[in-house]
Amino acid sequence: MKKFIIAILIMMVTFSVFAVEEDNNSVFLKDIGFTIGHNENYFDESYEHGLNLVLGLAAGLTEKLELNLMGNLEVLPTFIQDFSLGFELNYSLLGERVFSNRNAGMGINSMVGLGLYCNNHNDKNIFMPTTVVLRLYPACVGAPASGKRERILPLGLAYNFMTNDVSMFFSVAMYDHYIKGTWKTDYK
Amino acid sequence: MKKYILILLILVATFSLAAYDFPYDSGYGVEFSGKSDSSQLFGLSVYHKIMDFNFLSPGVEINLDLSASSEGIKFGGIRFSGMIDLFYLDNQVFSFVSANPTLWSPSVKVGFFWNSKFYPTCTLEVAPLRFLEKDFVYEWFSPFINFDENGVSSWGLTFCRFTYLCL
Numbered sequence: 511m512k513k514f515i516i517a518i519l520i521m522m523v524t525f526s527v528f529a530v531e532e533d534n535n536s537v538f539l540k541d542i543g544f545t546i547g548h549n550e551n552y553f554d555e556s557y558e559h560g561l562n563l564v565l566g567l568a569a570g571l572t573e574k575l576e577l578n579l580m581g582n583l584e585v586l587p588t589f590i591q592d593f594s595l596g597f598e599l600n601y602s603l604l605g606e607r608v609f610s611n612r613n614a615g616m617g618i619n620s621m622v623g624l625g626l627y628c629n630n631h632n633d634k635n636i637f638m639p640t641t642v643v644l645r646l647y648p649a650c651v652g653a654p655a656s657g658k659r660e661r662i663l664p665l666g667l668a669y670n671f672m673t674n675d676v677s678m679f680f681s682v683a684m685y686d687h688y689i690k691g692t693w694k695t696d697y698k
Numbered sequence: 699m700k701k702y703i704l705i706l707l708i709l710v711a712t713f714s715l716a717a718y719d720f721p722y723d724s725g726y727g728v729e730f731s732g733k734s735d736s737s738q739l740f741g742l743s744v745y746h747k748i749m750d751f752n753f754l755s756p757g758v759e760i761n762l763d764l765s766a767s768s769e770g771i772k773f774g775g776i777r778f779s780g781m782i783d784l785f786y787l788d789n790q791v792f793s794f795v796s797a798n799p800t801l802w803s804p805s806v807k808v809g810f811f812w813n814s815k816f817y818p819t820c821t822l823e824v825a826p827l828r829f830l831e832k833d834f835v836y837e838w839f840s841p842f843i844n845f846d847e848n849g850v851s852s853w854g855l856t857f858c859r860f861t862y863l864c865l
Contacts (some may be wrong), residue, residue: 548730548857548858550738550766552767552768553768558736559732559736559737559738559766559767559768560732560733560734560736560737560738560854561731561732561738561854561855561857562732563857585732585855586732586733586734586736586854586855587732587733587734587735587736652797656797657797658795658796658797682730682857682858683858685795687794687795
């Protein structure tokens, strides 16, 4: 329990640091999109090797900060035998992802994200918050304004504070398809 | 027999006259797939389209698979497939996925797969979500099975395959 509280406190402090840079011209939920992609964990026996898919929702909070609600589903070797649900806060490193005016955000960007995931990878085998993740998105091609974005080769570290396991994860690609905040829907 | 050959020649000539004019016929690519035997594969592939028709265009593909796990990257097998592009559609339902105009071109691949111990099996892959651009071929969620004389030996799903066309 102590570890869980410490993890929450660390995350709250980190999120607050991000929040300092919020712009006055609000772009809160200006862009919303669906995410589909791939994810694979290494060095953690709780995860089977095969194929895992990421499904999620990406929503803009500020010009540089976005919230991702993510589900990680095992597809192979056993369909939905294991899944994780969680959220990540991603901060863009190479400029604004969106602007409060009608200009499009950066078409090529990098992001770093911090998140918390729930799964049953714990001694009690119950679905609960277990894992803090730090993820780097080295190349994000596209922007909410263009309606599409590909996050290429994201990778990161996951710390399961219930079992004290550290693992590494890697994705080939994640694809975001925006339904709000695109030139088609909002820029006419 | 003569009639069949004549019909075949007429069909080939007709298909050729009405064919799309693709700038490139060959290329190389990368792929990522997962298998039912708890393995995940990174692959390198070489692709060549033999003939350009409006539909049922034949081609060949060679894939080198590398198996990745926590223990490292190992040789996963090699595949040699013949393939048929079923058709090419430009005004298609999946155009919203790509920023550039793409042709929807599902394909069927049949061939041989030699696994990491060089045990030969037959392989069948269907690529329903296969899209062509001028320079690229994108394939998503293509299921495949490998089978030998005892039945299905393994099966899986290719999450993505990106092929760069350059020749």
